[in-house]
Amino acid sequence: MPRSFLVKKHFSVSKKPNYSELESQTVIVSPYLYETYPFPIIPQPEILSSGTYCPSLVWDTGLLSNFFTSEPEYTKAIASSNEESKPLDLTSLSSEDDDGKTSDPPSPALSATEAEKFQCNQCSKSYSTFAGLSKHKQLHCDSQTRKSFSCKYCEKEYVSLGALKMHIRSHTLPCVCKICGKAFSRPWLLQGHVRTHTGEKPFSCTHCNRAFADRSNLRAHLQTHSDVKKYQCKTCSRTFSRMSLLHKHEETGCSGTR
DNA sequence: CTGGGGAAGGGGCCC
DNA sequence: AGGGCCCCTTCCCCA
Secondary structure, rough: HHHHOOOOOOOOOOOOOOHHHHHOOEOEEEEEEEEOOOOOOOOOOHHOHHHHHOOHOOOHHHHHHHOOOOHHHHHHHHHHHHOOOOOOOOEEEEEEHHHOOOOOOOOHHHHHHHHHHHHOOOOOOOEOHHHHHHHHHHHHOOOOOOOOOOOOOOOOOEOOOOHHHHHHHHHHHEEOOOOOOOEEEHHHHHHHHHHHHOOOOOEOOOOOEEEEOOOOHHHHHHHOOOOOEEEEEEOOEEEEEEEEHHHHHHHHOOOOOO
C-alpha cells in the first residue's frame, strides 16, 4: 500500500504523552554532514526548490489556472487571492453557517458554557473563541460552503491553497537526493533520508547510548526501556511499546488474560 | 509470532 | 502565507 495514502486514524491514545523523558535525551545536531562529507549532502535552498530537479513540475501559483481549467470558481478565487492577497472571508462563511440553512440539528452552542460558546454546527465541536471555530470550520467542517481546491493528480480536495500546494509536492517530489536520486516531497524528509547514506544519528538514548537518525524512532526506542509501555490493551491490560504492536495484538484476538 | 529498528509520509503548529 | 519543524503513525524487515 502506498504510504502516501495513509489515513490518520484516531485511537484512544493520549495525544500528549509524557515526553519529559525524551526531553532529557541528548540531541546532538552534528555538523558532520556539512564538514566531513565530500559533497553537498543537504542541498542548498535553491536546490531544494522544485526548479532545479523538476523544472517541468515546478509549482507556481501561475499554473493554478491550468489545474482548475474546469473549475472557473476556483480560478476566480485564486486570481482574486493573487491580486489582492485577501484571506478567505471567514465571517461571511460563518454567518452563512449560522443562518440555519444546513440540515444539521440545531446547535445547542448558544446555551453552552461561556468557555465553549462557539460550536460547530457540522460536528458540534465547541470552541471558546470565534476565531477557533472559524479555523476549525475552514479546516474540517465547511465542506458545503468552503472554497475547495482540487488536486490535478488525484481526487484529493483541500480547503486552502497552501494545503493543496503542500499536497502537490507529494506528486512532484521536488526534493531529490543527490546520492541515490530518490525524491521526496519535503526538504526535511530528504534530510532524514540523507542520514541513511551518511550514517549520521543525532538522536541518542541516554539509557543505552544507542543513537538514531530519527527522533520518532528514538521515542519508540525509549519505550523499550520502560516496564509499563505506552499502549495498553483494554481487555488484558497488557502494554506495548508501539501502537502497531497493540493493534496486532488486538487483531490476532486478545485472550483476555496476560 | 513477537518485539524492535529503520524509513517514510502527512497533519498541524509556530515563526 | 509559506517554510520549517515536530509529532504521530505506518509499513517493512529482521532477530
